[in-house]
Amino acid sequence: xxxxxxxxxxxxxxxxxxxxxxxxxxxxxxxxxxxxxxxxxxxxxxxxxxxxxxxxxxxxxxxxxxxxxxxxxxxxxxxxxxxxxxxxxxxxxxxxxxxxxxxxxxxxxxxxxxxxxxxxxxxxxxxxxxxxxxxxxxxxxxxxxxxxxxxxxxxxxxxxxxxxxxxxxxxxxxxxxxxxxxxxxxxxxxxxxxxxxxx
Amino acid sequence: xxxxxxxxxxxxxxxxxxxxxxxxxxxxxxxxxxxxxxxxxxxxxxxxxxxxxxxxxxxxxxxxxxxxxxxxxxxxxxxxxxxxxxxxxxxxxxxxxxxxxxxxxxxxxxxxxxxxxxxxxxxxxxxxxxxxxxxxxxxxxxxxxxxxxxxxxxxxxxxxxxxxxxxxxxxxxxxxxxxxxxxxxxxxxxxxxxxxxxxxxxxxxxxxxxxxxxxxxxxxxxxxxxxxxxxxxxxxxxxxxx
Ligand SMILES: [Fe+3]
Numbered sequence: 498x499x500x501x502x503x504x505x506x507x508x509x510x511x512x513x514x515x516x517x518x519x520x521x522x523x524x525x526x527x528x529x530x531x532x533x534x535x536x537x538x539x540x541x542x543x544x545x546x547x548x549x550x551x552x553x554x555x556x557x558x559x560x561x562x563x564x565x566x567x568x569x570x571x572x573x574x575x576x577x578x579x580x581x582x583x584x585x586x587x588x589x590x591x592x593x594x595x596x597x598x599x600x601x602x603x604x605x606x607x608x609x610x611x612x613x614x615x616x617x618x619x620x621x622x623x624x625x626x627x628x629x630x631x632x633x634x635x636x637x638x639x640x641x642x643x644x645x646x647x648x649x650x651x652x653x654x655x656x657x658x659x660x661x662x663x664x665x666x667x668x669x670x671x672x673x674x675x676x677x678x679x680x681x682x683x684x685x686x687x688x689x690x691x692x693x694x695x696x
Numbered sequence: 697x698x699x700x701x702x703x704x705x706x707x708x709x710x711x712x713x714x715x716x717x718x719x720x721x722x723x724x725x726x727x728x729x730x731x732x733x734x735x736x737x738x739x740x741x742x743x744x745x746x747x748x749x750x751x752x753x754x755x756x757x758x759x760x761x762x763x764x765x766x767x768x769x770x771x772x773x774x775x776x777x778x779x780x781x782x783x784x785x786x787x788x789x790x791x792x793x794x795x796x797x798x799x800x801x802x803x804x805x806x807x808x809x810x811x812x813x814x815x816x817x818x819x820x821x822x823x824x825x826x827x828x829x830x831x832x833x834x835x836x837x838x839x840x841x842x843x844x845x846x847x848x849x850x851x852x853x854x855x856x857x858x859x860x861x862x863x864x865x866x867x868x869x870x871x872x873x874x875x876x877x878x879x880x881x882x883x884x885x886x887x888x889x890x891x892x893x894x895x896x897x898x899x900x901x902x903x904x905x906x907x908x909x910x911x912x913x914x915x916x917x918x919x920x921x922x923x924x925x926x927x928x929x930x931x932x933x934x935x936x937x938x
Binding site: 503504505506507508509510511512513514515516517518519520521523526527528530531532533534536537558559560562564570572573574580581582583591592593615616617618623626628630632633634635636637638639640641643655656659660685686687690691692693694695696 | 702703705706707708710711712713714716719721722723724725726727728729731732733734735736737738739740742743744745746750751752755761762781782783784785792794795796804805806807808809820821822824858860866867869870871872873887888890891896897899900921922923924925
């Protein structure tokens, strides 16, 4: 026998299921009367410093179908790379957003401010990115990934550098489609499968 | 020695298998390729905070919140309560807990739910609350009904409540489901069975808690939730090799 570690184990995940929106985005399902104010409606308020951008995309399953029921959450710092609550953080940036694939088209849009760079503990700088977490029916544990930007210098980003198969880096990079407009598609499996993170 | 180091890596052995043909939808929705591992960074160690100002007084009362107190929902009245803890066993204070569920007949208030059980005009099926300073939370609701779903020929979901928890960092984000002690459908459910270790599945089954039930009013079920913890930072913050 050895001593006890006195550590608990994380609670097991379960799928969010097909009706996740009634809990997390009631207005999306016509249940807006449930709460006065939904959380995560926008990651920014009017007057946020920096470049306002729009990222559009879809979440595709392994057959290439744009999923209609995906729910996504995003988390990011302000234009200077400061997270809400940190010293000097932009009070107009909440950093957090909840959004859903459109029930007709399967397309989502995230309107936010372009994030700044954030250092790792060891001082290495990460390229600007937005963290995403994706849940839906058939996803048994939420999927983490990141959006990087085609028009930023991603060459020294420590996470991107760890991707051995270099073509897969492209799956994390939003493509510029216009002024302040980007396209970012997420593929759960198959050709061009998005790099998901165990972090 | 503060535990403000990176998040403790996830022990995937406690979690469901992402790919499990018994739950057919996972076949096309689970990544085929390995996940990319890396120590967490500020992007995963920080997270949104929510205040009482964003929540309404009835948000954690699903019996009354849909009608704003005008008429109670139909069903067996229950209190679901417990603590949100981290892997070190400490309460996680002031974190958002959200739940959603079917009504007493097993029907969700969702346009895609066409089950023949009727909607309850007085039940919305969603609630939310913040944990207190010790990590405690509670909801007053009705016990949801079991319901059939299209998967294999005759699959039924056991009675369950869906739960979403934030913790204090984006990397702690968790959605799970609470089942009810004694439900004979639990061992038959392909979604519950995505968790291969029965001892881990048992952690999602809430026991009947008579001590916290209220005579002539409601039964209580206890459900504690553990979120990921942080590494202790004594040897963090230094370049490698120092
Ligand atoms: Fe359900």
